Amino acid sequence: MEQKFTGFKCKSCGRVMYPKHDRCLDCKGTEFEEVELGEGATLLTYTKLYVLPEGIEMPPLVLGIVKFPGGVRAMGQLTTDDPKIGMKLRPVWGKLRKMKDKEIFGFKFEPLK
Amino acid sequence: MEQKFTGFKCKSCGRVMYPKHDRCLDCKGTEFEEVELGEGATLLTYTKLYVLPEGIEMPPLVLGIVKFPGGVRAMGQLTTDDPKIGMKLRPVWGKLRKMKDKEIFGFKFEPLK
Amino acid sequence: MRDVAIIGCGMTKFGRLEGKDLMDLLAEASLRAIDDAGAGERDFDSVYVGNMMAGELVHQTAVASALVDRINLIPAGAERVENGPASGASAVKNGFFAVSSGASDLVLVAGGEKMTAADTDVIGDLVSTMTHPTAEYVHGVTLPAMAAMLTRLYMERYGVTERHLAMVAVKNHANALKNPYAHLHRECTIEGAMSSIMIADPLRLYYACPISDGAAAVVLCPLEKANEFTDKPVRIAGFGHASDVQTLQEREDPAVLKSVQLASQQAFKMAKLEPNDIDVVETHDAFEILEIVQSEDAGFFEKGKGHLAVEKGVTALNGKLPINPSGGLKAKGHPVGATGVAQIVELVWQLRGEAGERQVKNPKRGFACNFGGFGNNTVIHILERGW
């Protein structure tokens, strides 16, 4: 049962958003359908974080902003230590960090071969 | 080395206050001298608290407002389980409670014989 | 100073709302208020969020910015207003200023708190951090303790009995039974109240409000533009805001809520009204003694006679001056940051005649008392029909 990275498409104007808003950022519409954002997201920027938040063990934590084919962007952890702007990545489900001893899962981004 | 329960007397108008304010409640004066409030405070009101804050072991916690001879009032713990409005009390130094495993000391009020 | 109207309002149900977090609640109440105003297509100029302890209780800060993002009120400027349990009314007051100054033409004020996800101990301690750090807090003073000491003063001085506290609770529970938004939907009897557990002698559990989640919201605009939105704008006729010394013991008279007196006088003066012009009242009965004390210090009853008004049914839903038709903090619930906004929502519904089973007969003017600290920072609003 594979999880898919999804955005929210406004039923009025068609704009796709991530994360979810209760009203569309373009038309203030209030109905949405969940849509897949696709594979092959492009890396726009990144950082290697050395001052780590709680529950992440090993520096650096590599974080980046990726852009999906349809234009929607997302921020998340990268599984590579050698990011390059413009590289292609895909969302993969995994453990993000611990918070108060609870393991938190979500999507990270892994380089496409 | 006995600690005394003190208030703060405004050097401009003479009003005595407890707790300390940076400006006098009457004249907005800003200079004060520490003064003793005396023995024989009178109990004005009290409660026996059964829902206890952190670091107090045994219910009830008896709290009351006392009035010192000069008119200044203070709130604090009473060392008696049998408070009566109008009874005379005196401030005594002791352990108030634990906060984050640290023992907090201050004045409580003990019935005068 | 421009006249300001309330043109929309909404709230969530109050209660133990599992599965809904603070932002869910603020968003829900806000969207209801915006819908109610018919302002869904409009751009808002300012947003105020009344909230006391989001960072402390639900580990989220800058919730005003988050709300703007969540329900797309972008690019409205937004801030959170905190005044302890009066955060809601303080948020409304500042929304009022934004409009009355001429700076903003459309303002959303939301108030909310998510409390039930935290331990009761944690909440009790956090609320106690409003008290004076060295003269109250370290001694173990809590808000119930302060309410209990005030109650005992009233008992000694004015002949208030435990039964009077129970009568207030019974009335407010009965009102809440008619309010679908209220937290507690169960009848309360004098005997039941008087046999509930003692929390701070002489206060029993039933003389204090529960711990609730919830949110409420209103939409404000200049009165002169209100007819673009509604036939029944409610005018903010007056407000008052006054502080007193922080510690209970240092007040001129510990049995007098002077900040309630002053803020009420300011509000009546601004509205050019007197207490007997008011038809419906919402008070801040976090503890039942407070409904009695506030009803006196606001000017509705003579000092020391508030409990007699309760006894005679004056403050009942069908009485001469209904107090807390919503059920009050006692039975509607007290999600701290929401309370002051929810009081105003209730008054708007009452003035519009939309309060359903708990509708007070044809009220023209309402009065709300929301108080911060333990009564040392009070915000009063007087509302009247603007049509």
Place this chain on the structure above:
Amino acid sequence: MRDVAIIGCGMTKFGRLEGKDLMDLLAEASLRAIDDAGAGERDFDSVYVGNMMAGELVHQTAVASALVDRINLIPAGAERVENGPASGASAVKNGFFAVSSGASDLVLVAGGEKMTAADTDVIGDLVSTMTHPTAEYVHGVTLPAMAAMLTRLYMERYGVTERHLAMVAVKNHANALKNPYAHLHRECTIEGAMSSIMIADPLRLYYACPISDGAAAVVLCPLEKANEFTDKPVRIAGFGHASDVQTLQEREDPAVLKSVQLASQQAFKMAKLEPNDIDVVETHDAFEILEIVQSEDAGFFEKGKGHLAVEKGVTALNGKLPINPSGGLKAKGHPVGATGVAQIVELVWQLRGEAGERQVKNPKRGFACNFGGFGNNTVIHILERGW
């Protein structure tokens, strides 16, 4: 809308202030501002306190009520205003409304934060709770991480280099050396900055502000009454306040601070001024890249050219448009709730010609940018001489 003047200001030293708690700091700055205004005998109508995290960091809530009690501003109504790191400017904005609406004639606005008593980890985590709970926070996103990603975008797109960040730091440290209130009193060199430890590649320690304690305060009144207090009232000529989406990635362009653009445009419009009318600027350089981005998005330099202005010395103390003569957040320090108020205090001192060794030459108008979240909720003020 009445014109509003700043008639008094004061601040504490910023820094690691051992032995002083939050209330000590707020009281000290407030009394200095009240003294400076010569308003010690007057009764205040309203008090606003800008503070982000008192409950979270120092376990005290309702600090506005506490301040009123501490320095006897009773019976002024008081509330805390929170807008993340822009809490200070948001408090000033609401103080402005209180006066401009006609409701208040004398208002104190204080901002303060006590940070150094908490662990760095705790502070870092709390500040991160401003980010989006599910789209940012849980992923480990921190403010330095966001600043780093913005920096890298700027490097890629506009040719900004690490050396430019170092130049901003060097300038601000040099200015802070002339400011007795600044936290960091040590020279910073390009080489020193560029060899400091990496915290969020490409950001090193020296491209970010320190953790500081401190408070600042201003006194406001209607401009028409300012001459009762001072010969040199400073007029609040304009303000702007705008929000943007919360997450960095969802912005129209992640390299553009749209809330800075909009709020600046609002402020210039209200003041009937243009960027080239401004003589001195305080920006929110919690990270050095932000001084560059804000200087562009506020309209002082073309987009992508801010770093060239730094390179050419335009923003130096003796340059054409001095930015952060105070030392900025980088070297003066960033006690979060104090910052927005302290920016305004610095501008007042500059306009009055009281800035000592760091005095900018004869400025007539100043501009302050304080921003909440990571730039999604910005408050701008434009001040000008009122004499």
